Amino acid sequence: MQPCSREMQAMNSLLNPTQQIPLQDLQINGNSHHHQQIHVPSSSQFQYPTPTSTTHHDDSFLEQILSSTTSFPWSDETGPPKPEDNNNAGFNYDEMVLASKLRQHQINGGAAGNPFSAMKMMLMMQQQQQQQQMMLAGRPTVASSAAGGGITTNHQGGEGSMQALYNVFGDGSLHGTMQAKSFVGANSATEMTQSQGSRPTAGEAVTAPEKPKQRVRARRGQATDPHSIAERLRRVRIAERMKALQELVPNANKTDKASMLDEIIDYVKFLQLQVKVLSMSRLGGAAAVAPLVSEGGGDCIQTSANGGSHPRNSNGDQTPSANDRLTMTEHQVAKLMEEDMGSAMQYLQGKGLCLMPISLATAISTATSRSRNPMINHENPTNGSHLLIQSSGGDGPSSPSMSVLTVQSATMGNGGLEGGAASVSKP
Amino acid sequence: MMNTPQQVKNPSSSLKSRFITRFLGALTKITAEDPISSSSPTRIFQRYRRIKVASNKSMAYSVRSRRIWSRAMLSRFRSRRSAFSGRRSSVKTTNCTTSPPPALIKVTINEKKTAKGGLDMQTDELRELVPGGEAMDVCNLLDETAHYIKCLTTQVQVMRKIVDFYHLSK
Numbered sequence: 001m002q003p004c005s006r007e008m009q010a011m012n013s014l015l016n017p018t019q020q021i022p023l024q025d026l027q028i029n030g031n032s033h034h035h036q037q038i039h040v041p042s043s044s045q046f047q048y049p050t051p052t053s054t055t056h057h058d059d060s061f062l063e064q065i066l067s068s069t070t071s072f073p074w075s076d077e078t079g080p081p082k083p084e085d086n087n088n089a090g091f092n093y094d095e096m097v098l099a100s101k102l103r104q105h106q107i108n109g110g111a112a113g114n115p116f117s118a119m120k121m122m123l124m125m126q127q128q129q130q131q132q133q134m135m136l137a138g139r140p141t142v143a144s145s146a147a148g149g150g151i152t153t154n155h156q157g158g159e160g161s162m163q164a165l166y167n168v169f170g171d172g173s174l175h176g177t178m179q180a181k182s183f184v185g186a187n188s189a190t191e192m193t194q195s196q197g198s199r200p201t202a203g204e205a206v207t208a209p210e211k212p213k214q215r216v217r218a219r220r221g222q223a224t225d226p227h228s229i230a231e232r233l234r235r236v237r238i239a240e241r242m243k244a245l246q247e248l249v250p251n252a253n254k255t256d257k258a259s260m261l262d263e264i265i266d267y268v269k270f271l272q273l274q275v276k277v278l279s280m281s282r283l284g285g286a287a288a289v290a291p292l293v294s295e296g297g298g299d300c301i302q303t304s305a306n307g308g309s310h311p312r313n314s315n316g317d318q319t320p321s322a323n324d325r326l327t328m329t330e331h332q333v334a335k336l337m338e339e340d341m342g343s344a345m346q347y348l349q350g351k352g353l354c355l356m357p358i359s360l361a362t363a364i365s366t367a368t369s370r371s372r373n374p375m376i377n378h379e380n381p382t383n384g385s386h387l388l389i390q391s392s393g394g395d396g397p398s399s400p401s402m403s404v405l406t407v408q409s410a411t412m413g414n415g416g417l418e419g420g421a422a423s424v425s426k427p
Numbered sequence: 428m429m430n431t432p433q434q435v436k437n438p439s440s441s442l443k444s445r446f447i448t449r450f451l452g453a454l455t456k457i458t459a460e461d462p463i464s465s466s467s468p469t470r471i472f473q474r475y476r477r478i479k480v481a482s483n484k485s486m487a488y489s490v491r492s493r494r495i496w497s498r499a500m501l502s503r504f505r506s507r508r509s510a511f512s513g514r515r516s517s518v519k520t521t522n523c524t525t526s527p528p529p530a531l532i533k534v535t536i537n538e539k540k541t542a543k544g545g546l547d548m549q550t551d552e553l554r555e556l557v558p559g560g561e562a563m564d565v566c567n568l569l570d571e572t573a574h575y576i577k578c579l580t581t582q583v584q585v586m587r588k589i590v591d592f593y594h595l596s597k
Contacts, residue, residue: 234566241569248576261549264572268556271579278586279479 442489443581449485450585457481480504486582496571499559 242260249267254260329351336347457477484504490497553568554560557575560568 237566238569241566241573245569245573245576248573248580258546258549261546261553264576265549265552265556268553268572268576268579271576271583272556274583275482275579275586276479278583278590279482280475281590 442578443585445489446486446578446581447585449488450482451589453481453485454478454589482582482586486578490574490578494571494574495563495567496558496560496575503558 242257245264246260249264251263254263332347457474483500487497487500487504492498492501550565550568553572554563557568557572560571563571
């Protein structure tokens with residue numbers, strides 16, 4: 001008896017915040033219950049002696065009620081406290097709810113030991129308090145979820161309430177709470193693993209409710225490592241860009257990345273060179289174009305056909321020499337042609353040029369160009385040196401190998417060629 | 428006789444039309460300043476350079492700052508201009524538009540690097556070609572290259588048509 005009373009006193013002091021429950025409940029239940037409650041305790045027997053006197057009905061009644069509520073958890077050590085065990089029928093409502101909750105919890109987890117059941121009672125009472133407060137505030141759904149979830153499924157809520165109970169109990173009964181907590185933690189861990197179906201980590205009962213670690217094996221071809229994922233993304237993007245480039249660059253049927261890059265590089269160089277060449281020929285007035293082009297044209301076309309070679313044209317500096325060079329070339333070719341066509345061809349090929357009749361040259365140029373190029377100028381050869389730069393592919397620049405230079409030169413015509421003029425074209 | 432407007436897809440504001448407008452404006456300015464008939468070779472050469480620069484610049488301006496390469500090109504022009512005007516700018520003038528002769532250096536590097544990681548060498552070369560390519564990763568570099576190629580082809584197309592036009596009207 002006496003230890004119980006001591007316990008009761010200790011619990012009394014600790015339970016002070018929770019003692020409001022029965023009072024509120026008394027008020028909620030209404031007057032009818034109140035009367036019953038008043039009358040019943042007077043006639044019932046008290047299992048435990050109360051610290052206060054039991055003679056007074058009005059003042060001591062509340063104290064009796066409070067003390068009996070505190071004595072309630074310790075009245076039963078074995079099973080759930082039944083309502084009839086409680087002498088104070090005034091707390092029927094509370095006890096019924098608590099008993100059901102305790103039963104529920106015990107069904108789920110299984111209570112063991114006094115402190116554990118005490119813990120659970122505290123838990124339930126706290127949640128009851130919360131529930132009632134919330135109901136008072138007018139949010140029944142939340143309250144029910146909090147009450148129901150707090151015990152069984154809401155692990156975090158349980159955790160929070162566990163921690164709150166920690167604070168309530170202090171250091172005295174820590175080991176008991178630890179047991180309870182670990183037990184609840186294990187419960188939650190098993191529940192979570194059952195619900196999620198992944199392998200739980202063993203022995204992590206305490207931290208399990210917070211963050212269940214799931215070690216999922218990486219499927220083949222799907223690395224979970226963020227670095228490899230980033231790497232794969234990068235590769236995919238690069239492949240996309242390469243494909244886009246393939247469409248832009250002609251002759252892009254290479255499957256090899258390296259050769260594709262080579263092709264791209266050559267094409268960019270070629271385009272930049274074309275801009276240079278065109279800007280040279282694009283020098284404003286029409287009258288100046290022809291001589292200018294003729295001067296630098298030979299060099300330009302020669303170099304443009306080589307693709308990425310460095311253009312050796314400083315046009316202005318080499319004007320006289322270029323002009324001379326071209327006419328020299330022509331004279332040379334004419335001379336060679338008198339002797340032997342083969343040597344003339346060889347000479348031209350050494351220079352990177354080839355000789356072909358104009359008709360063939362025009363045929364080639366028209367075949368490769370998109371027929372938008374009206375530049376096929378078949379003027380009479382008596383006009384003097386007449387140089388036409390004609391790049392095939394009117395819509396877009398073609399590959400470097402298709403530049404054609406047609407020369408209609410009276411000098412060449414006199415040089416021994418019969419009939420029409422010859423055309424010097426790049427192979 | 429200009430048939431260029433017919434080929435413009437969106438006459439209002441396509442890249443091509445913007446470039447054409449700008450470039451023709453620059454051309455007329457250059458031809459107005461420099462009468463062709465009385466040009467010495469050096470003048471002709473300067474004109475060629477000016478026209479080339481005008482072409483590249485008009486293209487870069489047509490693209491504005493939407494692309495890394497155009498931004499790099501424009502900053503290069505501005506820094507060069509400030510350098511020409513005599514002001515000592517702290518901005519480093521990057522390589523000029525004419526390709527310097529690092530071909531010799533490239534050959535040795537090629538010989539060294541052909542075995543391992545061959546793609547690095549080519550990406551480096553691409554970086555040199557595309558303006559502003561030094562500070563780009565491979566992914567962006569390829570993207571910029573694609574757009575640069577598209578713009579270059581437009582440039583060449585327009586310029587060629589202008590040449591043809593001049594030849595025709597001769």
